[in-house]
Amino acid sequence: MAVNSPLPVAAELHAVAGIDIGYAQAGIKKPGRKDVLVMRLAAGATVAGVFTKNRFCAAPVQLCKSHLATVSAGGAPIRALVVNTGNANAGTGATGLARALETCTALAGLLGCAAEQILPFSTGVILEPLPVDKIVAALPAAIANLTADNWFNAAEAIMTTDTQPKAASRTLQIGGHPVTMTGISKGAGMIKPNMATMLGYLAFDATVAQPVLEQLVRHAADQSFNCITIDGDTSTNDSFIVVATGAGSLVIDSVDDANYAALRDAVTALSTNLAQQIIRDGEGATKFITITVEQGKSIEECRQIAYAIAHSPLVKTAFFASDPNLGRILAAIGYAGVDDLDVELLDLYLDDVWVAKHGGRNPDYQEADGQRVMKQSEILVRVTLGRGAATATVWTCDLSHEYVTINADYRS
Numbered sequence: 001m002a003v004n005s006p007l008p009v010a011a012e013l014h015a016v017a018g019i020d021i022g023y024a025q026a027g028i029k030k031p032g033r034k035d036v037l038v039m040r041l042a043a044g045a046t047v048a049g050v051f052t053k054n055r056f057c058a059a060p061v062q063l064c065k066s067h068l069a070t071v072s073a074g075g076a077p078i079r080a081l082v083v084n085t086g087n088a089n090a091g092t093g094a095t096g097l098a099r100a101l102e103t104c105t106a107l108a109g110l111l112g113c114a115a116e117q118i119l120p121f122s123t124g125v126i127l128e129p130l131p132v133d134k135i136v137a138a139l140p141a142a143i144a145n146l147t148a149d150n151w152f153n154a155a156e157a158i159m160t161t162d163t164q165p166k167a168a169s170r171t172l173q174i175g176g177h178p179v180t181m182t183g184i185s186k187g188a189g190m191i192k193p194n195m196a197t198m199l200g201y202l203a204f205d206a207t208v209a210q211p212v213l214e215q216l217v218r219h220a221a222d223q224s225f226n227c228i229t230i231d232g233d234t235s236t237n238d239s240f241i242v243v244a245t246g247a248g249s250l251v252i253d254s255v256d257d258a259n260y261a262a263l264r265d266a267v268t269a270l271s272t273n274l275a276q277q278i279i280r281d282g283e284g285a286t287k288f289i290t291i292t293v294e295q296g297k298s299i300e301e302c303r304q305i306a307y308a309i310a311h312s313p314l315v316k317t318a319f320f321a322s323d324p325n326l327g328r329i330l331a332a333i334g335y336a337g338v339d340d341l342d343v344e345l346l347d348l349y350l351d352d353v354w355v356a357k358h359g360g361r362n363p364d365y366q367e368a369d370g371q372r373v374m375k376q377s378e379i380l381v382r383v384t385l386g387r388g389a390a391t392a393t394v395w396t397c398d399l400s401h402e403y404v405t406i407n408a409d410y411r412s
Contacts, residue, residue: 002163002164002277002280002281002285003280003281003285003286003287003288003377003378003397004280004288004377004378005164005277005280005281007164007165008152008155008165008166008167008168009152010149010151010152010153012169013149013151013152013167013168013169013182014151014169014170014171014180014181014182015148015149015151015180015182016148016180016181016182016203016204016205016245016247017042017148017180017205017245017247017248018041018042018044018045018203018205018245018246018247019039019040019041019042019045019148019203019243019245020039020040020146020147020148020150021037021038021039021040021146021147021148021150021151021153021154022037022038022040022141022142022143022144022145022146022147022150023036023037023038023142023145023150023153023154023156023157024036024038024138024139024141024142024145025138025141026084026131026134026135026137026138027134028084028085028086028087028124028131028134028135029085029086029087029124029125030086034153034156034157035084035085035086035138035157036082036083036084036135036138036139036142036157037081037082037083037084037142037154037157037158038080038081038082038083038107038139038142038143038146039080039081039082039083039154039201039203039243040079040080040111040143040146041077041078041079041080041081041243041245042245042246042247043077043079044077044207044245044246044247045077045078045243045244045245045246046077046207046208046209046210046213046243046244046246047068047071047077047078047119047213047241047242047243047244048068048210048213048214048216048217048241048242049064049068049119049217049239049240049241049242050217050218050221050239050240051064051065051238051239051240052236052237052238052239054236054238056090056091056236057090057236057237058088058089058090058091058092058096058122058126058236058237059089059090059092059096059097059099059100059122059130060089060100060120060121060122060237060239061236061237061238061239062097062100063097063100063101063104063119063120064119064120064121064239066116067104067116067117067118067119068119070116071210072210072211072214075116076113076114076116076117077117078117078118078119079108079111079113079117079118080107080108080111080113080117080118080119081118081119081120081121081201081241082103082104082107082118082119082120082121082135082139083120083121083122083123083157083158083199084103084121084122084123084124084130084135085122085123085124085157085158085159085160085186086124086125086160087122087124087125087128087129087130087131088122088123088124088125088126088128088236088237089122089129089130090122090126090127090236090237091126091127091236092127092128092129092130095129096129096130099129099130099132100120100122100130101115102132102136103118103120103130103132103135103136104116104118104120106135106136106139107139110139110140110143111143119241121199121237121239122237123158123160123186123199123237124160126236151167151169151182151184152165152167154167154184154201155167155184155185155186158184158186158199159186160186161283162186162187162281163281164281165184165186166184166185166186166187166274166277166278166281167182167183167184167185167274168182168183168270168273168274168277169181169182169183169270170266170270172266174206174250174259174262174263174266175250175258175259175262177206177248177249177250177259178248178249179204179205179206179248179250179263179266180204180205180248181202181203181204181205181266181267181270182202182203182204183200183201183202183203183270183271183273183274184200184201184202184274185198185199185200185201185225185274185275185277185278186198186199186200186278187199187278187281198225198238198239198240198275198278199237199238199239199240200225200239200240200241200271200274200275201240201241201243202220202240202241202242202243202267202270202271202274203242203243203244203245204242204243204244204245204248204263204267205244205245205246205247205248205250206244206245206246206248206250206251206252206263207244207246207248207250207251207252208244208251208252208263209252209253209254212252212253212254212255212257212260213242213244215255216242216260216263216264216267217240217241217242219264219268220240220242220264220267220268220271221240221271223268223271223272224268224271224272224274224275225238225240225271225274225275227272227275227303227392227393227394227395228275228276228278228279228394228395228396229307229310229311229394229395229396230278230279230282230283230285230396230397240271242267250263275395276288276395279395279396279397280397282396282397282403283402283403284399284400284401284402284403284404284405285397285398285400285403286320286377286397286398286400287319287320287376287377287378287379287397287398288377288378288379288395288397289310289319289378289379289380289381289395289396289397289398290378290379290380290381290393290394290395291306291309291310291381291382291383291393291394291395291396292306292380292381292382292383292391292392292393293305293306293382293383293385293391293392293393294382294383294384294385294390294391295384295385295386295387295388295389295390295391296385296387296388296390296391296392297385297387297388297390298388298390299390299391299392301338301385301390302385302390302391302392303392303394304336304337304338305332305333305336305338305383305385306383306392306393306394307336307394308332308333308335308336308337309329309332309333309336309381309383310394310396311332311396312328312329312331312332313399314328314331314332315328315329315332316396316397316398316399317398317399318374319374319379319398319399320398320399320400322371322374322375323371323374324350324367324370324371324373324374326348326350326355326356326370329348329381329383330343330348330356330359333346333348333383341385341387342386342387343359344358344359345358345359345385345386345387346358346359346383346384346385346386347383347384347386348381348382348383349380349381349382349383349384350370350373350374350379350380350381350382351373351376351379351380352373353365353369353370353372353373355370
């Protein structure tokens with residue numbers, strides 16, 4: 001079960017005017033489960049996204065990037081998103097691209113638009129051909145139940161090894177204008193920045209110009225989905241999409257608009273919520289761990305050190321066992337690749353416990369204090385470098401026996 005992450009409540013997920021959601025059961029991997037999702041957008045919506053940096057990116061990622069590039073160049077706007085689970089359509093070559101495009105073409109025909117106005121997404125097993133016939137056959141059913149309040153069903157429809165759906169919603173006032181935003185995400189393994197095995201979709205009802213939305217989504221992803229890691233593996237299919245439906249009264253045409261920062265920060269906060277839900281539901285996770293590195297020369301080196309700690313199997317298994325073998329954290333800091341790091345300036349804290357002082361064991365540190373913190377389900381690791389003013393935070397989880405079991409049996 002997810003670590004301190006209650007199930008989202010369908011009634012608390014607000015409908016966002018300008019986006020309708022439908023789902024279907026195509027039987028892609030397992031019968032009787034929601035595995036196809038359609039999101040239909042209003043004619044005035046703008047869409048922007050960020051995607052995996054894995055060079056082996058999946059066919060749908062390639063098509064999404066191509067279709068969004070067409071929009072940025074002045075082409076027709078995106079009118080719908082289609083998602084399937086159970087098959088990643090990655091490592092499938094030209095055939096995979098053709099099948100992803102066939103899905104777009106089929107949905108476009110049903111919605112009365114061009115294939116280039118559809119964004120496709122897939123998640124699941126890599127290196128297997130996409131069962132496009134099953135997906136296309138399920139599209140009419142998904143369209144038939146298109147409604148504005150289907151966010152909870154949408155969150156369930158994109159799950160793979162997730163133990164529960166991930167969703168969040170909020171309403172707020174920006175510059176006197178009411179704004180509603182709701183988002184969903186999925187992911188539990190193959191999670192690492194740039195981005196993570198995750199899909200994320202967030203919509204709000206303001207009008208935002210295309211270049212502004214493109215800048216906003218990059219900022220939000222960098223502060224949220226690019227700050228989480230479970231196992232250090234970057235997926236082939238990662239995608240995070242933000243939709244400004246244009247159905248509300250707030251209009252932002254420039255990043256210099258007085259309301260831009262408030263909207264950007266609200267989207268970032270909701271994205272962070274969705275990203276942290278992924279970590280709390282990491283495969284086999286029993287602990288949610290925040291790693292903050294402070295007093296660095298740059299954000300980049302702070303993140304570099306934080307990721308070294310978060311990716312270390314020795315550190316992660318120590319957390320799982322509640323074993324305060326905290327020298328492993330110092331070792332990870334040391335091999336993080338910050339060559340001019342002066343370890344004698346470094347301090348390490350575990351929540352309120354001062355573990356290492358000036359690069360060595362704090363004379364006042366007691367292992368019983370460390371073990372007290374290690375037994376908690378939520379833990380803060382804080383490192384101070386004593387070399388600048390930069391700070392970075394990443395979120396991760398422990399590494400358990402169940403993680404191995406889940407991934408050993410993933411295809412069975």
